[in-house]
Amino acid sequence: xxxxxxxxxxxxxxxxxxxxxxxxxxxxxxxxxxxxxxxxxxxxxxxxxxxxxxxxxxxxxxxxxxxxxxxxxxxxxxxxxxxxxxxxxxxxxxxxxxxxxxxxxxxxxxxxxxxxxxxxxxxxxxxxxxxxxxxxxxxxxxxxxxxxxxxxxxxxxxxxxxxxxxxxxxxxxxxxxxxxxxxxxxxxxxxxxxxxxxxxxxxxxxxxxxxxxxxxxxxxxxxxxxxxxxxxxxxxxxxxxxxxxxxxxxxxxxxxxxxxxxx
Numbered sequence: 447x448x449x450x451x452x453x454x455x456x457x458x459x460x461x462x463x464x465x466x467x468x469x470x471x472x473x474x475x476x477x478x479x480x481x482x483x484x485x486x487x488x489x490x491x492x493x494x495x496x497x498x499x500x501x502x503x504x505x506x507x508x509x510x511x512x513x514x515x516x517x518x519x520x521x522x523x524x525x526x527x528x529x530x531x532x533x534x535x536x537x538x539x540x541x542x543x544x545x546x547x548x549x550x551x552x553x554x555x556x557x558x559x560x561x562x563x564x565x566x567x568x569x570x571x572x573x574x575x576x577x578x579x580x581x582x583x584x585x586x587x588x589x590x591x592x593x594x595x596x597x598x599x600x601x602x603x604x605x606x607x608x609x610x611x612x613x614x615x616x617x618x619x620x621x622x623x624x625x626x627x628x629x630x631x632x633x634x635x636x637x638x639x640x641x642x643x644x645x646x647x648x649x650x651x652x653x654x655x656x657x658x659x660x661x662x663x664x665x666x667x668x669x670x671x672x673x674x675x676x677x678x679x680x681x682x683x684x685x686x687x688x689x690x691x692x693x694x695x696x697x698x699x700x701x702x703x704x705x706x707x708x709x
């Protein structure tokens with residue numbers, strides 16, 4: 447019994463020391479996360495840092511976000527613009543929530559640096575009406591775009607080809623306005639699945655505009671030619687009348703012969 451007691455007592459210090467070390471490391475990680483966290487946000491460590499910035503009246507993406515961020519919650523703020531490379535250093539980011547803001551435009555390359563790892567992107571309930579074609583290039587995340595005032599035309603169609611819409615909200619992405627009035631209020635995916643090609647409407651509109659411009663130009667040229675001809679005809683008529691009003695040469699010669707005979 448004495449030997450076993452001595453052995454057990456000799457094992458206690460290393461175990462206590464390891465637990466103490468784990469506790470210190472945990473406290474250091476929490477302290478580091480707290481120091482790196484933006485003042486307006488709240489950060490917690492859950493196998494990576496979760497940054498909670500919801501409902502903070504933010505107008506811009508916070509600066510100096512922790513590089514270990516895996517979840518970034520920015521919903522219900524007043525953000526209007528997503529600049530390029532806005533999340534460039536957040537290579538571990540998996541979830542990005544930008545819903546319920548006032549976002550009107552997203553620059554190309556806005557998601558550069560997170561395109562490979564991002565799994566969920568929420569842009570629903572904003573003020574987006576159009577997107578550049580390459581906004582979501584190389585992005586593998588499921589994207590929510592519902593409840594935005596979309597203008598259904600060629601550029602939106604091309605942008606949608608580059609992304610993976612969230613299937614649960616895909617039918618809530620509707621045409622607020624459109625190149626043709628009949629598609630207003632309809633889900634964009636259903637319109638495109640029916641075989642409608644908004645880019646064809648764009649080309650047709652351009653062709654019609656060119657035809658109208660050419661017709662106007664041709665009409666102006668034709669009107670000028672007609673005016674020129676009529677103007678010349680009038681001048682010619684007046685000139686002929688003037689010539690007719692002059693005495694003829696035969697009449698002058700007869701008068702000359704009569705005068706000679708008298709003398």
